[in-house]
Amino acid sequence: MTEYALELRDVTRVHGSGETAVNALHGVSLRVRAGQLVAVMGPSGSGKSTLLHLAGGLDTPTEGVVEVEGNRLDEQNRAGLAALRRRGIGYVFQDLNLIPALTAVENVALPRELDGVRVRVARAEAMTALEDVGVANLAERFPDEMSGGQQQRVAIARALVGPRRLLLADEPTGALDSHTGEAVLRTIRARCDAGAAGLLVTHEARHAAWADEIVFLRDGRIVDETGAMPAADSLLGAQ
Amino acid sequence: MSIKYGLLALLERAPMYGYQLRAEFERSTGATWPLNIGQVYTTLSRLHRDGLVEETGESDEQGKVVYRLTDSGHAELTGWFATPVTSDDRPRDELAIKVALAVTTPGVDARAVVQAQRTATVRHLQELTRLKTRADEDADLAWLLVLDSMIFRAEAEVRWLDHSETRLARRPPRPAATPAVESDEQEVVQ
Incomplete structure (x- = not known):
């Protein structure tokens, strides 16, 4: 039993060995609850992408434990890990998120079809996910018929379609202009407010600021964190 | 103004x-x-x-x-x-002066000053962002523009702090602050 959607406990990742070993992450601990958005801020080379890969089971820590919804990733066999990765975790990257030959709704339905869900059910779930991010009207469009911001919102819908509750986002605003980037962050924020758990890595403070909690990563170590935000009401009271 | x-x-x-x-x-x-x-x-x-x-x-x-x-x-x-508003119209930048003094004052860890400020500024940025989520895009346009201005300014401050941190990290170990300082105080500086 756990209250965390994602937990990293004392995670270390070393690339290579001996003289040439590089410590990409060093003793990092982090927790994300359902309904919470946590941002990891750091410059390139700080280890933030490594952290995201470990959180998503795309990479394995040298030391320490990663748990997704209470399941230790290191205790899963290959099939179990693949299933967890597919059913539990959604990813949004900087770009190249969607398959160009599929429409928006087909892109979003695809992971559910891979889960073994029947096509009609998968499609219905995909429509719900598109509605949740406010782009249901784009369902029949192909990626190249959408703006960058619209594509990212479809990618967020795909990441959270069906039972998926953990969103891992790596610089999801990439090359988008500031207004469109803000719309993408707003969408992620809204999905977390609706119960998803989000882990966002970014080097931009303005984007990290949408999170409930921000941790600062430098040279593979957490050097500081903002702690949880005060409740919204107390903030307004201070106004 | x-x-x-x-x-x-x-x-x-x-x-x-x-x-x-x-x-x-x-x-x-x-x-x-x-x-x-x-x-x-x-x-x-x-x-x-x-x-x-x-x-x-x-x-x-x-x-x-x-x-x-x-x-x-x-x-x-x-x-x-x-x-146009010129920079002379704005008050002196206390933070830049503080960090500059931190670098040149013996016994002060300038990187710690930078880090503490960054955390505080990012927290402020979070609060501003939260206010923005509550604003109405149409009814509160003037207020949103003011909020955006504060957000971009805070962001610029964070970027400058990041930049300063890198600069400080690259700095070669500083020689003794002043020849007259006692040796035990110099260790604090390092």
Whole structure:
């Protein structure tokens, strides 16, 4: 039993060995609850992408434990890990998120079809996910018929379609202009407010600021964190 | 900027009472710049003295006077909008001076100063972002623009702090601060 959607406990990742070993992450601990958005801020080379890969089971820590919804990733066999990765975790990257030959709704339905869900059910779930991010009207469009911001919102819908509750986002605003980037962050924020758990890595403070909690990563170590935000009401009271 | 131009800009919209001016001013700046009614009346009487506003002759039941813009008030306001704000108009940057002093003062860890400031600034950024999520895109446009300005300024500060941190990390170990300092104090510096 756990209250965390994602937990990293004392995670270390070393690339290579001996003289040439590089410590990409060093003793990092982090927790994300359902309904919470946590941002990891750091410059390139700080280890933030490594952290995201470990959180998503795309990479394995040298030391320490990663748990997704209470399941230790290191205790899963290959099939179990693949299933967890597919059913539990959604990813949004900087770009190249969607398959160009599929429409928006087909892109979003695809992971559910891979889960073994029947096509009609998968499609219905995909429509719900598109509605949740406010782009249901784009369902029949192909990626190249959408703006960058619209594509990212479809990618967020795909990441959270069906039972998926953990969103891992790596610089999801990439090359988008500031207004469109803000719309993408707003969408992620809204999905977390609706119960998803989000882990966002970014080097931009303005984007990290949408999170409930921000941790600062430098040279593979957490050097500081903002702690949880005060409740919204107390903030307004201070106004 | 002074309250003066804020009031002139509001009177450009329509003639107003003093308390109306105060309410409208706060509405436009989202209460980031609270005014008391005394400041409003002091400024109004100065504007009146300088011929930039005049009384319309109307008044409410409490005898409060309605003010409107004069032609020279209008010209003054137009000139203000047409003139870019220069950095001389802004107060000195206390943070930059603080970090500069941290670097040159023995016994102070400049990187710790930078880090603590960054966490505080990012927290402030979170609060501003939260206020933004509560604002209405159409009804609160003026307030959103003010909020965005504060957000971008805070972001710029974080970027400068990141940049400073990198610069500090690259700095070769500093030689002893001053030859006269006791040796045990020098270890603190390092």
